[in-house]
Amino acid sequence: MTINSIQNEIIEEFSVFSEWLEKYEYLIELGKDLPLIDDKFKKDEYLIKGCQSKVWLHAELIDGNIKFTADSDAIITKGIIGLVIRVFSDHTPQEIIDTDLYFIDKIGLQEHLSPTRSNGLLAMLKQIKMYALAFQAKQK
Amino acid sequence: MNNQSTYFDIEKVRADFPILNTSVNGKPLIYFDNGATSQKPTAVITAINNFYSHQNSNIHRGVHTLSQNATNAFEEARKKVQLFVNAEHNHEIIFTRGTTESINLIAHTFRKQFLKKGDEIIISTMEHHSNIVPWQLVCEENEAVLKVIPINDKGELLIDEYKKLISSKTKLVSITHVSNTLGTINPIEEIIKIAKENGAYTLIDGAQAVPHTKIDVQKLDCDFYVFSGHKMYGPTGIGVLYGKEKILNNLPPYQGGGDMIKTVSFEKTTYNELPHKFEAGTPHIAGGIGLGVAVDYMNNIGIENIEAYEQELLTYATTQIKTINGIRIIGEAQKKxxxxxxxxxxxxxxxxxxxxxxxGVAIRTGHHCTEPLMNRLGIPGTARASFSFYNTKKEIDIFVDAVSKAVKMLA
Structure with missing residues (x-):
């Protein structure tokens, strides 16, 4: 699946929710279910520190695709991270560099990316692009 | 629980704050983030509007009528603040941008005048970053030492430890009156007295105290007392530095510019008298006037009534929230x-x-700009509800239900 078809799939999934709390319930479930990161990567080296919550992000290149794993100490943030990983993980650096993230806006979670939320998500998205650039440079 | 207050007509008071009628996410707003900033009564909003509509002009320099009127209104506000905290003189009230700027003003000027290598400054574990970082900068620059009064697990200062820290080397003790994170009311009378016995100057961060309790700076006998307008129902961008006349006169100017000078030549500039010496440039005139009106508003309700009613809200909220399984209250000082x-x-x-x-419930979450305190308590942050006199027990009921619901969702 392309990155965009995964984004569209998530938008479709969220279209059934009429209420905010339902969205949050879903994100909480996602956050609970997903074992997102190996404990050995849950250290300061991989930490993106927000004012509100912490995010850990790890990336490795496997057979030309980047595999992202991540975690957060706050569960709603973790749920959103789960979605972001689902979108970007297992794609080539070039695909990740070329694709714009739009699903967060479309499912009404853009406020979570505002700098004032300071939950580490915005920094995490920047970091994902940085990893893609770095791996691409390495491949060349 | 009904909206009742034995101290004043709560419905009438709520009607004075237009924002309390708004909805958030389709629910009536319950505003419990008063520690971050308070809402503004119509009287304050009108005063600001009125200033720009009818009085706007620069102060302290115009001969024309508008300028005279604006100057009078601004200086009248200073007088109101003076009486509100019972300062001896109105020129002991310096208008700043807020508590943070007030502390920085003192840190910067105090460093130059009084602080030598090896001198010590005492703060506490529960200080806001704005009462930590300015002193760290000052200590670094002057090779002075920063000492920190520890707390117990309830969130109370250990006064015996303070007595051990203080000595003839201590030049300044800078302590918060009320903790923004824990609500602890510190025994500042005793802290100031001990500082005086050791020849140290005292600064009290009153940002969280002035909106909620009666302040008498002469009775406290502190050297500096600082607070913000926006936490006491006034506008943002205006704050207060109270300082004793004699000490303020001894401090060098903070910023240079217009209004703070007497005469300027390239050879020698002489500085204006208090309070203008510390108010370089055009001040926040509308803000000052708005703050004066906020003071009037608080006086009309009566600070004693505000304090008593808010204590009632705190007691009620504490009891109600304890009904939630697994709740842990952070900050259980005897006086809160x-x-x-x-x-x-x-x-x-x-x-x-x-x-x-x-x-619909607005609270604050995070470390509340008190990271060292969070580290001491071994927690990443807290959820914080902070109350004001326009809040009600009914709102507390809705808040407690909302927290219960959140906890169930997250379990």
């Missing part, structure tokens, strides 16, 4: 202002804050 910090089981405070926001 209307601040309720809490954690529930292993849930992250930001998750609780996000969910109850969707239910």
């Amino acid at each position: 202002a209307g601040v309720l910090s809490f954690l529930v089981n292993n849930t992250h405070p930001s998750d609780i804050g996000l969910i109850i926001d969707k239910l």
Whole structure:
């Protein structure tokens, strides 16, 4: 699946929710279910520190695709991270560099990316692009 | 629980604050983030509007009528603040941008005048970053030493430890009156007295105290007392530095510019008298006037009534929130202002804050700009509800239900 078809799939999934709390319930479930990161990567080296919550992000290149794993100490943030990983993980650096993230806006979670939320998500998205650039440079 | 107050007509008071009628996420707003900033009564909003509509002009320099009127209104506000905190002179009230700027003003000028290598400054574990970082900068620059009064697990200062820290080397003790994170009301009378016995100057951060309790700077006998307008129902961008006349006169100017000078030549500039010496440039005139009106508003309700009612809200909220399983109240000092910090089981405070926001309840989550305090307590942050006299027990009921719901969702 392309990155965009995964984004569209998530938008479709969220279209059934009429209420905010339902969205949050879903994100909480996602956050609970997903074992997102190996404990050995849950250290300061991989930490993106927000004012509100912490995010850990790890990336490795496997057979030309980047595999992202991540975690957060706050569960709603973790749920959103789960979605972001689902979108970007297992794609080539070039695909990740070329694709714009739009699903967060479309499912009404853009406020979570505002700098004032300071939950580490915005920094995490920047970091994902940085990893893609770095791996691409390495491949060349 | 009904909206009742034996101290004043709560419905009438609520009607004075237009924002309390708004909805958030389709629910009536319940505003419990008063520690961050308070809402503004119509009287304050009108005063600001009125200034720009009818009085706007620069102050302290015009001969024309508008300028005279604006100057009078601004200086009248200073007088109101003076009486509100019972300063001896109105020129002991310096208008700043807020508590942070007031502390920085003192840190910067005090360093130059009084601080030598090896001198010591005492703060406490529960200080806001704005009463930590300016002193760290000053200590670094002057090779002075910063000492920190520890706290107990309830969030109370250990006065015996303070007595051990203080000595003839201590030049300044800078302590918060009320903790923004825990609500602890510190025994500042005793702290100031001990500082005096050791020849140290005293600065009290009153940002969380002035909106909620009677302040008498002469009785306290502190050298500096600082606070913000926007936490006491006034506008943002205006704050106060109270300082004793004699000490303020001894301090060098902070910023250079217009209004703070007497004469300027390239050879020698002489400085203006208090308070203008510390108010370089055009001040926040509308803000000052708005703050004066906020003071009038508080006086009309009566600060004693405000304090008593807010204590009632705190007691009620504390009792009600304890009905939630797994609740842990952070900050259980014997004397507390209307601040309720809490954690529930292993849930992250930001998750609780996000969910109850969707239910219309505004609280603060995070470390509240008190990271060293969070480290001392071994927690990443708290969820904090902070009350004001326009809040009600009915709102507390809705808030407690919302937190319960969030906890269930997160369990």
